[in-house]
Amino acid sequence: GAVVSQHPSRVICKSGTSVKIECRSLDFQATTMFWYRQFPKQSLMLMATSNEGSKATYEQGVEKDKFLINHASLTLSTLTVTSAHPEDSSFYICSALGAAAGLNYGYTFGSGTRLTVV
Amino acid sequence: AQKITQTQPGMFVQEKEAVTLDCTYDTSDPSYGLFWYKQPSSGEMIFLIYQGSYDQQNATEGRYSLNFQKARKSANLVISASQLGDSAMYFCAMRVLGGGATNKLIFGTGTLLAVQP
Numbered sequence: 001g002a003v004v005s006q007h008p009s010r011v012i013c014k015s016g017t018s019v020k021i022e023c024r025s026l027d028f029q030a031t032t033m034f035w036y037r038q039f040p041k042q043s044l045m046l047m048a049t050s051n052e053g054s055k056a057t058y059e060q061g062v063e064k065d066k067f068l069i070n071h072a073s074l075t076l077s078t079l080t081v082t083s084a085h086p087e088d089s090s091f092y093i094c095s096a097l098g099a100a101a102g103l104n105y106g107y108t109f110g111s112g113t114r115l116t117v118v
Numbered sequence: 119a120q121k122i123t124q125t126q127p128g129m130f131v132q133e134k135e136a137v138t139l140d141c142t143y144d145t146s147d148p149s150y151g152l153f154w155y156k157q158p159s160s161g162e163m164i165f166l167i168y169q170g171s172y173d174q175q176n177a178t179e180g181r182y183s184l185n186f187q188k189a190r191k192s193a194n195l196v197i198s199a200s201q202l203g204d205s206a207m208y209f210c211a212m213r214v215l216g217g218g219a220t221n222k223l224i225f226g227t228g229t230l231l232a233v234q235p
Contacts, residue, residue: 032220034222034223042227042228043209043225043226043227043228044163044209044225045225046222046223046224049220049222051220057220091161093161093163095163095223097220097221106221107153107165107223109155109162109163109165111160111161111162112161112162112163114161
């Protein structure tokens with residue numbers, strides 16, 4: 001089936017530094033990548049939608065200069081949290097939509113990244 | 119406004135019994151899709167079942183079935199013969215049309231299911 005590989009699974013960084021999270025579609029082409037954020041015991045909140053080769057569309061209230069999304073190829077999308085602060089600590093998860101994405105009607109999730117900013 | 123509502127923050131069920139997790143939705147689009155996902159403590163999102171708005175029959179996948187009542191805008195998940203491994207957070211989600219004509223998923227607040235031996 002379709003697989004999205006997300007790395008790193010866990011990262012701890014110092015306040016003020018930047019962190020890059022990668023999502024790779026392993027056996028299909030991800031024409032669209034969704035990036036979600038999930039605080040403990042809360043729901044998944046969509047941050048942005050990116051289509052290969054074009055600028056990401058951010059949800060209301062999400063700072064595009066802080067959460068940089070790049071979707072340069074059909075198999076790779078990255079989320080960079082710039083100048084991270086403790087309040088950015090959260091679980092980030094990507095979801096890919098693309099052709100031949102298996103039986104789950106197109107949405108394949110990565111395994112998530114738990115970011116802790118100290 | 120497009121919205122997914124899960125009114126049960128937590129549920130208990132005895133092992134081997136059936137349990138129903140509630141989900142209601144709101145949308146004005148005639149075409150939409152409804153999903154259920156399971157999220158164990160490890161955080162991954164596991165797809166369980168899908169129901170399209172035009173599907174005539176309720177979706178079933180093994181021990182999972184979706185009780186789709188279109189007029190009431192509800193899409194409840196039924197898990198039969200609960201197992202200890204079913205203990206997890208369960209999210210209902212709806213596919214909606216986002217910016218740039220891209221379909222995106224919006225999620226409910228989730229229900230934490232605990233299966234008791």
